[in-house]
Amino acid sequence: MFDPYKALYIHVPFCKQRCAYCDFATRAVPQGDAAINAYADDMVLSIRRAGKQGFLGSIETVYLGGGTPTYLGSRALTEILYTLSLSMHLTDEVECSMEANPDSLDERLVKDVWALGVNRLSIGVQSFDDRVLGILGRVHDAEAAKRAIEIAHERFENVSVDLMCGIPGQSQESFAASVRTAVAAGVTHVSIYPLEIHEGTPFGRAVAAGRMPAIDEDLEASYMEIAEEILGQAGFSRYEVASYARPGFACRHNIAYWTGVPYLGLGPSAATMTQNATRRMRKQDDCVTDDLDARQMRVEDVMMGMRMSQGVSDELVAHASELAPELVDVLDGLASRGLCTHADGRWRPTERGWLCGNDLYGAILDVAP
């Protein structure tokens, strides 16, 4: 027996073209490719099957990510969302997010997905600077990005944009301007991602060949500070390492990942986390990627919780300490190193704990690896 899933993730593994930094599970296919229809058919079956098994009865948040969900086109998206609304209670209380790319988001699609229950759009803008977009290998330009936000706003109140920093050729001014443009465009949520360079991507190869500079962590740190400053002044609060929201617009689905809520993933490479009080298992493409006992699980909850500004409560730490008594000493040690603080019954990361999160999380994970 395991606890009911509360979050559902649907992975869409298609894009118009792959970006130069991308290492996600996606591939470029032509519009209307047979693979898209085959995928939609499979997904419809998967959703119905999950529904019949009772996996969707307690779902509180849905997230369609990718890839580029909007690239599926109206017809395939309609099939999937319609099936979803038949298989679960896709009411307004359910946060239903969808990722979108500026170039594949049009008025028709906005209206269709809204009608079918999607209530949050996350637009992959990355930058409002055409030069930077060119370097990233994005298919859209800044104008298209602004227009996409406008179109989204015709139906959606809850619109998020992703912005990237630390891109070679990007200046601090360019990044700051992008952040300000996002604020001015009236979005309710912004995610700030420092560029990561992965092997096997065009960027990875360019860095390996010395054609592109390696990541400059100092520079990325200053970008993250710039974002914090501009967004803070504009009334956003940073609720996680990379996530900023106006009050009431934090992404509930993502918070589920950081608070140990069980989730179901459908589609290729989508991760599923199944658990009860004594065991937690994560699976991806039918492979078990983690199998944790109660001790590891409770310590992991503390670790993941420290990604968020709210941190973790004394109760959660006490719960984990029952099985991992050394945890409090470790947290005290981290506090003395300036990575977290303890106040008002909660352990919270400091700014430094955010920027040097691997030290913070690594030390906690070490308690029950």
Place this chain on the structure above:
Amino acid sequence: MKTADPTHIRNFSIIAHIDHGKSTISDRILEMTGTVAERDMQAQLLDSMDIERERGITIKSQAVRVDYTADDGEVYHFNLIDTPGHVDFTYEVSRSLAACEGAVLVVDATQGVEAQTVANAMMAMNANLEIIPLINKIDLPSAEPERVRAEIEDALAIPADDAILASGKTGAGIHDLLEAIVYDIPAPQGDPAAPLRALIFDSYFDAYRGVVALVRIVDGELHKGERVRLMATGQEHLVEEVGVRRPKEIPCESLTVGEVGYLVTGLKDPAQVKVGDTVTTVEHGVKEPLPGYREAKPMVYTGLYPIDSDQYPDLRDALDKLSLNDPALLYEPETSHALGFGFRVGFLGLLHMEVVKERLEREFGLDLLATAPSVEYHVYKTNGEMLSLHSPQDMPDPGEIEHIEEPYLKAKILIPPDYVGAVMDLTVARRGTFVTMNYLSQTTVEMIWELPLSELILDYFDKLKSNTKGYASLDYEFDGYKPSKLVKLDILLSGKPIDALSFIVHKDKAYDRGKVLCEKLKEIIPRQLFEVPIQAAVGGRVLARQTVKAKRKDVLAKCYGGDISRKRKLLEKQKQGKKRMKSIGNVEVPQEAFMAILKVDE
């Protein structure tokens, strides 16, 4: 098994510069004489350790009895003594040679005469051995046997008209070699009726029988059941077993004059069986041992520390075990504020050190941290005492020091004439004193230098090789202690002196070394959550400083559903990386930091 007729015994070594193919020639001899069936043939059979085989070097001497039916129809017993091919083991080589009447001098047909060719040939000549020159690797397209033949004659004054042209790889020339061994190498002399004198030229440890000594009978006979005395230590023991190695050990009743074999006395402590010692009988024994014995003396010292302090007992056991087969390996416990419990270990040289460290890590599963190698300094104190200093940590306060002496070497360098200038520049910069220079041939110059050992164990040899495009070869011998203006250079991390990073350096070099080392450490020490100042200081005076800036960002921003498993793995990997580092105070210091001094470019 009956004892051999001395007139049909031939005892010989194969000597060569490293990599000239000594071990493959040995293997071919074993194969061609049918000593080892072809199916049991493993490349480089006599190199029994994995590391020996991998690195293509011989560390331990080996002796094998081979029966050869010569073209004259007679059966000859060959004792082939394979010797270590590295300058660290010169003493072992000299003892092995003392057990022989002849030597096969292997010279690479592409490389020609090199420093150890000269050194080994000299040693063989000093031991009055008959030398058979052999030009190896003639199958290679770049082989120049005629040039090499001329070099052997010019540089070594060994007639090389009849030098054997051979290939250890194809087996060409091996038959000629076997015949030459029969006809050119004299049969052993010695008096079978005289009191026993047997030379120990190597030993190894067997878990069941204790120490097994490899011996050459110089005079008399050695019988099973007899009581013998090891003359250097005065120990008396019963001969439990004698025999010959072919290469399997075959026991026999006795060994007679001229023979090479093994001896088991039940002795458990390898330190009691010393290479170069003489075995004689307790009754009617000789009074005078064979000449040439000396104690194996470490030249290079390093601190070995387990990275995980729980492995300290394992390290001790491993050193105990290794030293059973390696009496030259000396060690004593040492503690360091920075590194905890470990051992100060003495080695014959740098290769010996590397090999031992590698064996400890590989064969015993230890993760070790080695501090920069040091030499034995003699510190004369104002109170008249002399301190043998193996570790910079033990350096007394400057006020207590009258003067310090350091070990010097006589180094022999062979190079083509074009590189004389390059070697001059390098060696003078390393405090070398030029002694003399000889043209051995038109293409080979021999330079003799006096050089502090401490300079050699830095990267002198690497630098010598690179400054001469790989042409230089080097041989050296210990040349005594000389006074030197030496100081202890301390390295401070975050203001605290790190004992394991301190080292002893010539006063005039302290500033440069300190500066470069600080720069090097700045590259090696990863950025931490806080700033780490690095300082080099002598007697509290800071000579150089660098700072490792605090890291500002180390986090992956994206962490959603599928990322969590990946992230766990990443954090675990990061932790494995940290395990390879030593936490000193709160600074994580990678292992390379302790060896950084060796990589200091000037």
